[in-house]
Amino acid sequence: MVRWDCPPRCLSSHVLPVRPHCEELTWHPSHGDGQVRVVRWTCDCEPVFYELCQASGLRFLRRTRRVTIPEGATVAESDRWQAQEADEMWIALLHGLVR
Numbered sequence: 001m002v003r004w005d006c007p008p009r010c011l012s013s014h015v016l017p018v019r020p021h022c023e024e025l026t027w028h029p030s031h032g033d034g035q036v037r038v039v040r041w042t043c044d045c046e047p048v049f050y051e052l053c054q055a056s057g058l059r060f061l062r063r064t065r066r067v068t069i070p071e072g073a074t075v076a077e078s079d080r081w082q083a084q085e086a087d088e089m090w091i092a093l094l095h096g097l098v099r
């Protein structure tokens with residue numbers, strides 16, 4: 001979907017840099033609930049990567065920071081949306097329009 005110049009080991013999408021009018025999402029600590037299906041994901045070669053997840057009929061974005069931050073969780077989740085809205089958020093995320 002989003003093309004990026006990177007080493008061949010990178011097979012997944014990368015998020016583009018934040019645009020000037022990027023909207024900020026609300027990020028919550030991960031619930032860690034079991035029945036989550038990962039629908040799409042960005043390349044994990046970067047310190048922060050994202051997944052589009054589905055749980056109980058709703059979808060949300062999950063952000064994982066690979067660097068351990070002592071004072072907080074490294075995994076955060078967005079609000080939950082219907083599939084179509086979540087898919088649009090995912091596209092916006094990849095294009096640097098929300099973060």
Ligand SMILES: [Zn+2]
Nearest residue numbers: 006010043045
């Ligand atoms: Zn990569």
